[in-house]
Amino acid sequence: MDFIDLQINGFWLFLYLSQVKTPIPVQAESPKGKSECYGVFCLTYDLKAEEETKSWKKLINIAVSGAAGMISNHLLFKLASGEVFGPDQPIALKLLGSERSIQALEGVAMELEDSLFPLLREVSIGIDPYEVFQDAEWALLIGAKPRGPGMERADLLDINGQIFAEQGKALNASASRNVKVMVVGNPCNTNALICMKNAPNIPAKNFHALTRLDENRAKCQLALKAGVFYDQVSNMTIWGNHSTTQVPDFLNARINGLPVKEVIKDHNWLEEEFTEKVQKRGGVLIQKWGRSSAASTAVSIVDAIKSLITPTPEGDWFSSGGDGDYELVKEVIFDDYLLSRIRKTEAELLAEKRCVAHLTGDVSVRKTKSGIAFCDLPEDTMLPGEM
Numbered sequence: 001m002d003f004i005d006l007q008i009n010g011f012w013l014f015l016y017l018s019q020v021k022t023p024i025p026v027q028a029e030s031p032k033g034k035s036e037c038y039g040v041f042c043l044t045y046d047l048k049a050e051e052e053t054k055s056w057k058k059l060i061n062i063a064v065s066g067a068a069g070m071i072s073n074h075l076l077f078k079l080a081s082g083e084v085f086g087p088d089q090p091i092a093l094k095l096l097g098s099e100r101s102i103q104a105l106e107g108v109a110m111e112l113e114d115s116l117f118p119l120l121r122e123v124s125i126g127i128d129p130y131e132v133f134q135d136a137e138w139a140l141l142i143g144a145k146p147r148g149p150g151m152e153r154a155d156l157l158d159i160n161g162q163i164f165a166e167q168g169k170a171l172n173a174s175a176s177r178n179v180k181v182m183v184v185g186n187p188c189n190t191n192a193l194i195c196m197k198n199a200p201n202i203p204a205k206n207f208h209a210l211t212r213l214d215e216n217r218a219k220c221q222l223a224l225k226a227g228v229f230y231d232q233v234s235n236m237t238i239w240g241n242h243s244t245t246q247v248p249d250f251l252n253a254r255i256n257g258l259p260v261k262e263v264i265k266d267h268n269w270l271e272e273e274f275t276e277k278v279q280k281r282g283g284v285l286i287q288k289w290g291r292s293s294a295a296s297t298a299v300s301i302v303d304a305i306k307s308l309i310t311p312t313p314e315g316d317w318f319s320s321g322g323d324g325d326y327e328l329v330k331e332v333i334f335d336d337y338l339l340s341r342i343r344k345t346e347a348e349l350l351a352e353k354r355c356v357a358h359l360t361g362d363v364s365v366r367k368t369k370s371g372i373a374f375c376d377l378p379e380d381t382m383l384p385g386e387m
């Protein structure tokens with residue numbers, strides 16, 4: 001499905017929704033056996049009883065953690081509208097919050113109720129990942145603790161690492177065997193690794209760290225510099241960590257089908273200004289907004305999911321932090337600049353990996369007396385939001 005198809009689908013979606021009648025509840029269940037279902041979503045419906053829903057696909061379960069947070073506040077409504085999985089795909093949302101956010105989670109469920117989305121068939125809320133991830137076919141792991149004042153990055157890695165170790169175990173125990181996992185909560189690459197290592201029964205290729213926001217940011221900056229619309233920028237890769245060492249690859253990217261360096265002759269701008277702009281975009285945005293990017297992150301999660309479920313346009317590719325075997329692109333080129341930057345971000349990722357060895361079961365790494373892995377992070381390592 002390409003961009004134009006999506007537009008057409010968007011149009012059909014609008015028409016389609018306008019034709020769907022209120023479905024008939026066949027059984028107004030008490031919430032027994034579904035103790036976490038919410039409000040109107042505790043009613044069950046027979047989709048096949050409605051003429052309009054006969055062509056719908058089988059319901060899919062989508063788990064979202066951090067569901068009461070800023071990113072989810074945009075994402076959930078996109079998922080429920082049909083924008084992500086299509087106008088014939090009914091969905092069940094399984095929302096995971098923290099103990100502190102349970103009230104807010106109810107508020108989110110109320111807003112979903114009031115939005116009257118025809119495709120949204122079930123909403124359940126909870127704080128136990130083992131329950132919430134039951135039969136999940138997608139797990140969008142957004143919830144994480146932000147780095148507080150005076151908190152060392154090693155502490156952040158450990159605190160969030162524990163969340164993702166637990167959620168990995170819960171996915172392993174409860175989710176569909178083919179669940180696709182998208183880790184967004186920072187530091188997302190290392191959290192994805194921890195989650196994957198704690199879920200040995202789920203294929204490693206199903207785990208992704210969200211680098212799509214960086215890819216979108218890089219495309220935007222290249223389009224701006226070249227004076228073209230951003231749909232003309234393709235083959236954009238983000239190498240390495242979602243941090244200020246990330247490498248937006250302008251060597252392999254293309255503008256109007258041509259290598260970027262043939263279109264943008266100012267190579268110094270590419271190596272210095274462009275690269276830094278993308279690396280630090282998240283931090284600059286936080287300074288302006290007073291909070292980290294939420295709407296554009298939600299959009300990039302949608303883009304990342306769509307890229308995984310629809311064929312990539314001929315000749316193009318997309319980038320996702322993961323151990324993917326979807327079909328790795330082979331015709332990538334490297335030069336000294338690109339390799340030296342990739343080595344730096346790789347060193348940072350390997351250092352993060354050593355820091356969380358106690359959470360991934362890696363026994364080869366030195367541990368402190370308290371059992372925490374010895375942490376030797378490079379001094380300048382920072383999330384995009386920490387500059």
Ligand SMILES: NC(=O)c1ccc[n+]([C@@H]2O[C@H](COP(=O)([O-])OP(=O)(O)OC[C@H]3O[C@@H](n4cnc5c(N)ncnc54)[C@H](O)[C@@H]3O)[C@@H](O)[C@H]2O)c1
Pocket residue numbers: 065066067068069070071072096097098100101142143144145146163183184185186187188210211213214242292293294297
């Ligand atoms: N990878 C990326 O490109 C990218 C981009 C932007 C933000 N982020 C990261 O995404 C995360 C969420 O951002 P946000 O703006 O939505 O934050 P937020 O603070 O608005 O929301 C986070 C929510 O997660 C909840 N939470 C905390 N621990 C949890 C747990 N163990 N289980 C379930 N829920 C839990 C919190 O209660 C809160 O409601 C942050 O770590 C942020 O740094 C990543």
Ligand SMILES: O=C(O)C[C@H](O)C(=O)O
Pocket residue numbers: 186213281282283285292293383384385386
């Ligand atoms: O939350 C952050 O630290 C920033 C975020 O990862 C971003 O890139 O916008």
